Amino acid sequence: GQNIDQPTEMTATEGAIVQINCTYQTSGFNGLFWYQQHAGEAPTFLSYNVLDGLEEKGRFSSFLSRSKGYSYLLLKELQMKDSASYLCAVGDSNYQLIWGAGTKLIIKP
Amino acid sequence: NAGVTQTPKFRVLKTGQSMTLLCAQDMNHEYMYWYRQDPGMGLRLIHYSVGEGTTAKGEVPDGYNVSRLKKQNFLLGLESAAPSQTSVYFCASSMGPDRAGELFFGEGSRLTVL
Numbered sequence: 001g002q003n004i005d006q007p008t009e010m011t012a013t014e015g016a017i018v019q020i021n022c023t024y025q026t027s028g029f030n031g032l033f034w035y036q037q038h039a040g041e042a043p044t045f046l047s048y049n050v051l052d053g054l055e056e057k058g059r060f061s062s063f064l065s066r067s068k069g070y071s072y073l074l075l076k077e078l079q080m081k082d083s084a085s086y087l088c089a090v091g092d093s094n095y096q097l098i099w100g101a102g103t104k105l106i107i108k109p
Numbered sequence: 110n111a112g113v114t115q116t117p118k119f120r121v122l123k124t125g126q127s128m129t130l131l132c133a134q135d136m137n138h139e140y141m142y143w144y145r146q147d148p149g150m151g152l153r154l155i156h157y158s159v160g161e162g163t164t165a166k167g168e169v170p171d172g173y174n175v176s177r178l179k180k181q182n183f184l185l186g187l188e189s190a191a192p193s194q195t196s197v198y199f200c201a202s203s204m205g206p207d208r209a210g211e212l213f214f215g216e217g218s219r220l221t222v223l
Contacts, residue, residue, distance in 0.1 A: 042214035099151030
């Protein structure tokens with residue numbers, strides 16, 4: 001079966017660094033995607049990994065290990081506005097996204 | 110910069126009623142999708158379209174129908190609403206197969222079925 005696991009909730013402090021993990025088992029692989037979703041709003045695209053390694057985009061970085069079925073999203077210099085849910089998704093063999101349930105990130109002052 | 114627009118934003122239905130959700134995108138995207146989002150679960154694909162005049166079933170298509178008569182529009186219909194269809198519905202679009210995973214979402218439509 002297809003499965004994507006990520007923690008339900010995490011708490012971090014403003015200014016700190018947090019790592020959100022995602023593990024997956026899917027039929028086929030066409031990229032791993034991270035989205036941000038603020039409460040009551042639509043998801044917005046953050047990052048895309050198709051090859052192993054780290055992709056950096058400002059304060060956000062995403063890592064992928066295809067052999068381990070593992071990814072993480074790293075958020076640096078946390079700001080209160082980073083309080084949101086972070087959704088991990090994998091492109092399957094039909095180029096459709098399989099979504100994790102999301103990790104709710106709570107930032108405390 | 111409209112992007113993806115969904116109407117209506119909110120709707121309350123009684124069991125057995127029908128309704129249509131409209132999605133419009135102005136980015137000339139080939140692919141369009143309808144998802145539902147329920148608490149504690151990932152986004153689940155209802156139906157999708159890879160081009161004008163085409164539709165395909167996703168993970169949870171039962172109880173829904175779709176049409177894509179024009180490239181910019183993707184309609185989701187509920188023929189006979191059930192309480193299990195209470196959810197937040199998101200429409201999304203993407204450029205095509207090379208960027209299939211980079212989705213642009215509408216603001217969502219919150220549907221309650223009593």
